[in-house]
Amino acid sequence: MKKNLGSMPALFPMPVVVVAAYDENGKPNAMTAAWAQITDMDKIALFVDPEHKTMKNILATKAFTVATADLAHMAEADFIGIASGNQMEDKFAKSGLHETKSEFVNAPVIAEFPVSLDCELVDVIDTEHVYAMVGKIVNASVEERVIGDDGKVEPGKIQALIFDQFRNGYYVVGEKVGQGWNAGKELVKKAKGK
Numbered sequence: 758m759k760k761n762l763g764s765m766p767a768l769f770p771m772p773v774v775v776v777a778a779y780d781e782n783g784k785p786n787a788m789t790a791a792w793a794q795i796t797d798m799d800k801i802a803l804f805v806d807p808e809h810k811t812m813k814n815i816l817a818t819k820a821f822t823v824a825t826a827d828l829a830h831m832a833e834a835d836f837i838g839i840a841s842g843n844q845m846e847d848k849f850a851k852s853g854l855h856e857t858k859s860e861f862v863n864a865p866v867i868a869e870f871p872v873s874l875d876c877e878l879v880d881v882i883d884t885e886h887v888y889a890m891v892g893k894i895v896n897a898s899v900e901e902r903v904i905g906d907d908g909k910v911e912p913g914k915i916q917a918l919i920f921d922q923f924r925n926g927y928y929v930v931g932e933k934v935g936q937g938w939n940a941g942k943e944l945v946k947k948a949k950g951k
Contacts, residue, residue: 765922766922767922767923768922769919769921769922769923770919770920770921770928770930771791771792771919771920771921771922772791772793772825772917772918772919772920773789773790773791773825773826773834773917773918773919773920773927774789774790774791774793774823774824774825774826775787775788775789775790775823775824775826775834775837775867775870776788776789776790776793776803776805776811776815776821776822776823776824777811777821777822777824777849777856777864777865777866777867778811778814778815778818778820778821778822778864778865779814779818779820779863779864779865780810780813780814780817780818781814781817781818784849785849785856785865786810786811786814786842786848786849787811787837787842787848787849787852787854787865787867788805788809788810788811788812788837788838788842789826789834789835789837789838790803790804790805790838791920791922792804792805793805793823796891799893799894799895800879800891800892800893800894801823801874801876801891801892801894802882802889802890802891802892803821803823803889803890803891803892804887804888804889805888805890806888807883807888808843809841809842809843810841810842810843810848811842812890815878815890816878816881816890818863818864819863819877819878820859820862820863820864820875820876820877820878821862821864821876821878821890821892822859822862822864822865822866822867822873822874822875822876823873823874823876823892824866824867824870824872824873824874825870825871825872825873825915825917825918826870826917826918827870827871827915827916827917827918828916828918828929829869829916830854830869830870831918831927833852833853833854833869834918835927836851836852837849837852837854840852849865854867854868854869855867855868855869856868859875859896860875860896861875861895861896862875862876862877862895862896864876866898871899871900871902871903871914871915872897872898872899872900872903872910872915872917873897873898873899874892874894874896874897875894875895875896875897875898876892876893876894876895877892877893877895878890878891878892879891879892879893902914903915912930912933913930913931913932913933915930916929916930916931917929917930918930
């Protein structure tokens with residue numbers, strides 16, 4: 758039997774991502790977010806309050822990166838999430854993270870995180886119910902250590918952090934338990950009477 762909990766963002770898991778952008782003077786800032794979503798093969802949406810320093814930077818420079826936070830850098834990702842760039846001078850430098858300028862967009866790539874998407878700002882959705890920044894993914898870069906022998910990324914090697922809204926906990930993605938577009942094939946056959 759299910760128990761009603763009322764209105765809450767009860768979606769699990771949510772990716773833990775670190776969004777980074779330069780300000781108009783080329784100074785990096787970053788923030789951790791869990792409300793991000795791939796919206797197309799080459800688009801990502803960030804559902805983040807526009808008052809964050811990083812969001813202001815994105816509006817100014819029209820570019821950003823989105824990195825997958827990992828277990829090895831959980832403390833840094835959490836720091837970037839709880840410290841405010843609007844209130845803390847040199848927040849990025851104080852995090853201990855390192856950046857290099859993306860080859861593809863005017864935004865910082867954070868060296869420590871294993872997967873990074875370089876994005877151009879292509880749209881801002883601002884309605885009564887939704888605020889989102891939409892980026893076009895122009896490049897994805899990954900650390901070689903997370904690439905398998907077949908040349909593809911092995912998600913378990915990333916040790917990506919996921920967030921839970923129930924207890925504000927971090928978890929790690931790991932075990933593969935099935936294959937997409939395959940796990941339900943028998944149910945499709947059964948539904949078609951085969």
